[in-house]
Amino acid sequence: MLDVRTCGSLAEAAGLLSADRQAHLIGGGTLVMRAVNEGRLTEGTLVRVTDPAFRQMNLGGPRIELGAGVTMAMVLARGELAFLHPAARSIGGPAVRTMASLGGNLFAGPPYGDFTVALLALDAQVVLQAGYGGGRAVALEDFLAARARGGQGLVAAIQFARPQSPGDFRFRKISRVRPKGIAVMTLAAHLPRAGGRIAQARIAYGAMAPTPIRARGVERALEGKPLDAVSLQAAAQAALEGCRPATDAIASEWYRREVLPVHLARLLAGDGR
Amino acid sequence: MAKLPVQLRLNGADRATFVDPAEPLLTTLRRGLGDFAPKYGCGQGTCGVCTVLVDGEPQLACLTLAVACDGRHVETASGLADGPDMHPLQTAFMAHFAAQCGFCTPGMLTAARALLAHNPHPTREEVVEAISGNICRCTGYEPIILAILAAAAAPGARRA
Numbered sequence: 158m159l160d161v162r163t164c165g166s167l168a169e170a171a172g173l174l175s176a177d178r179q180a181h182l183i184g185g186g187t188l189v190m191r192a193v194n195e196g197r198l199t200e201g202t203l204v205r206v207t208d209p210a211f212r213q214m215n216l217g218g219p220r221i222e223l224g225a226g227v228t229m230a231m232v233l234a235r236g237e238l239a240f241l242h243p244a245a246r247s248i249g250g251p252a253v254r255t256m257a258s259l260g261g262n263l264f265a266g267p268p269y270g271d272f273t274v275a276l277l278a279l280d281a282q283v284v285l286q287a288g289y290g291g292g293r294a295v296a297l298e299d300f301l302a303a304r305a306r307g308g309q310g311l312v313a314a315i316q317f318a319r320p321q322s323p324g325d326f327r328f329r330k331i332s333r334v335r336p337k338g339i340a341v342m343t344l345a346a347h348l349p350r351a352g353g354r355i356a357q358a359r360i361a362y363g364a365m366a367p368t369p370i371r372a373r374g375v376e377r378a379l380e381g382k383p384l385d386a387v388s389l390q391a392a393a394q395a396a397l398e399g400c401r402p403a404t405d406a407i408a409s410e411w412y413r414r415e416v417l418p419v420h421l422a423r424l425l426a427g428d429g430r
Numbered sequence: 431m432a433k434l435p436v437q438l439r440l441n442g443a444d445r446a447t448f449v450d451p452a453e454p455l456l457t458t459l460r461r462g463l464g465d466f467a468p469k470y471g472c473g474q475g476t477c478g479v480c481t482v483l484v485d486g487e488p489q490l491a492c493l494t495l496a497v498a499c500d501g502r503h504v505e506t507a508s509g510l511a512d513g514p515d516m517h518p519l520q521t522a523f524m525a526h527f528a529a530q531c532g533f534c535t536p537g538m539l540t541a542a543r544a545l546l547a548h549n550p551h552p553t554r555e556e557v558v559e560a561i562s563g564n565i566c567r568c569t570g571y572e573p574i575i576l577a578i579l580a581a582a583a584a585p586g587a588r589r590a
Contacts, residue, residue, distance in 0.1 A: 158431045159452035161497055183495065187475050190493040193452055194473035203452055205498065230487070250563015251544065252481050252488035337562040 159193065163205045170206045171286040171311040180204050182311060184226055185256035187249075188264060211313070219319055222284075225260025225312040229272065232259070240323045244275035244345070247330040250337060260312040263297075264304065268364035268407055271330050271343045273301070277361035277369050278326070278345035281317040285310040301368040325349050329424050330363075331416070333407065340364045341408045342417060344424045348384065355379045355388070360421075365400045365413060374398030375421065389425055393418040436500045440465065441509025449496040456480045456491035458499075459506065467507040467536040471565075478564030481537040482506050488544040507536035510543065519543060522581035523574070530568035537564045542578045551582055 162180075164170035174180050179201030183189040192198035211226035216237040223232075232238050232245040233254065248257055248271060262272040263283065282294040287310030294316060295309075303309055320326045328345045332338030343363030349356050358379045360372040374395030382388035402413035422428075433448035440463060447462040459465045459482070468491050471477035480491040483505040510517035519542050522528070529535040538561055545552055545560035552560065557578045558571075566574060 158450075160431060161434075161451040161495065163497075186493045186495060186498075187490075190454060190495070191474050194454065194492060203495070205495070246559075249475065250478060250488075251541065251560060252478060252490045252563050253475055255484075255487045255489050256475075256493060336558055 159199065160202045161205060162202055163207060165207055167206060167208045167210055167286055167311065167313050168289045170204050170208070171313075172289045173202070173204050174311050175288040177202060182206070182260075184258035184261040185228060187253060187257045188261050213314075220316060221319055222314050222316045223259055224314050225263075226258050228259075229254035229257050240320055240326045241272075241275060243328045244272050244330075247271050247328075247337075247343075259315055263300065263312060263315075267367060267403060268340045268342075268405060270369055271340055271363055273297070274343040274361045274363035274369045275326075275328050275345045276315060276317060277301070277371060278328075278347045278359045279317040279320070280347070280359050281315050283312055284314040284316065286313045287311070298371055301370075304368055320347060321349060327424050327427065329420060331420050339407050342402075342413055342420065343369075344420055346424055348379070348425070350384075353383050354381050355384060356381070362400065362417070364407075365402045365417065367401065367403075370399055372396065372398065372421075379425075384425065389422055392425055393422050396421045434497055436496055438499050438501065439503045441505055451497065453496045454492050455482070455484075455489075455494040455496045455499055455504070458496040459491060459504070465506050465508050468540075469533060469536065471533070476565070477534075477537075478541065478561075479534055479537040481540045481564065483540060483544055486544070486547065488541055505540070505543075507539045510539060517543075518584040519546070519578070519581040522577040522584065526573045526577035526580060528569060528573040528577035534564060534566045534568075538566065538574055542581065545578070546582055552579070554579065 183203045183205055211224045213224045215222040229245040229248045232241055248254055262270055277297055281297040283297050283300045284292040284294050286292045292313050325348050330343045331341045342365055345361045347359040358376045360375045361369055362372055363369045375392045378391040378395045379388055396418040402410045404410045436449050437446040445463050449458050456468055459468055468482050469479040471479035473492050475490050475493050481488050482491045485503050519539050541561050541564050557575050
């Protein structure tokens with residue numbers, strides 16, 4: 158049978174999670190309670206965190222830090238995070254957004270986890286707390302690569318640099334059902350420019366691999382280039398590098414590969430379709 | 431495992447019950463407190479038929495821990511009517527034939543109530559967004575959208 162422990166501090170929760178392999182952190186509940194309802198999670202301890210730091214948002218400086226318990230609705234309520242609103246709004250309906258947390262989204266398997274795709278394109282870092290010690294920051298990409306192994310510790314917060322220009326950040330979730338549907342794929346791009354040329358582009362895909370991934374081939378194709386027809390074509394040609402999409406109820410692996418270059422070109426071109 | 435005490439304010443009335451530690455709020459409402467308005471649909475957060483308001487914000491009762499609602503205000507579609515007087519949303523749903531089988535209706539009403547509480551004069555797009563987490567397999571949504579827009583235009587639609 159499942160027990161529930163409520164922790165007043167992140168350290169206490171991290172300690173519980175490191176000491177008990179059958180302990181599971183419950184944030185908004187949209188992943189964990191689903192597993193409970195489906196009978197996939199029947200034994201162990203659900204760990205709740207009531208530490209205010211878990212839902213804290215530090216938005217003042219050039220580097221943003223969001224507690225892992227911050228919800229999609231909380232993101233949508235803050236004008237300073239307007240560049241992330243399309244990503245937050247793409248998650249479920251209003252009731253899901255009241256509950257779903259940023260930290261939980263990091264653990265959503267494909268084709269879910271759309272917000273994580275946005276964070277990956279922002280080169281985010283994840284602050285992990287293992288046991289009662291202090292937190293350590295790891296690159297989100299490394300965190301996702303090790304996600305399946307588990308045991309990385311409690312995700313306490315997420316940090317990233319604010320885009321210098323909001324227009325440099327782009328996000329698209331492609332789904333078959335309007336206004337809301339599960340992702341065929343999700344794309345995000347951060348395209349900083351220096352002297353009219355792309356400098357250190359970050360492109361990320363969701364639902365194109367077992368976890369959200371960086372599109373390094375596309376990033377290389379765009380580096381130092383102006384965003385024009387030639388560079389867009391080069392980006393489209395490199396679009397599929399590193400992709401291992403799955404076939405599921407939403408789309409086949411073949412279909413995802415076929416349409417990715419089209420949607421990527423639209424994202425990069427700023428085409429609102 | 432020992433049950434845990436939970437006290438909450440349900441539709442304006444103080445209620446108390448005992449719950450299993452990992453019990454969803456939906457189970458507590460239906461089995462423990464006898465409020466059958468929120469329904470069990472998918473249990474996955476997809477259908478929205480269990481939508482309730484917790485401290486005024488929409489949440490899915492099937493994915494909410496009951497113990498997390500201790501001391502909080504929970505509102506369901508059962509609390510919409512004031513005795514024999516229906517809420518303007520309920521009247522509009524009737525007038526616009528927005529309920530067919532009725533299974534989604536409590537969740538739709540609650541989602542609409544949350545919308546109108548924050549945004550008394552929504553656009554059609556805002557209504558569509560507000561019910562985007564609620565699935566209806568009968569109406570094709572159009573009567574529901576029209577009903578919510580009509581309720582927003584009716585006096586008293588923001589009544590809590």
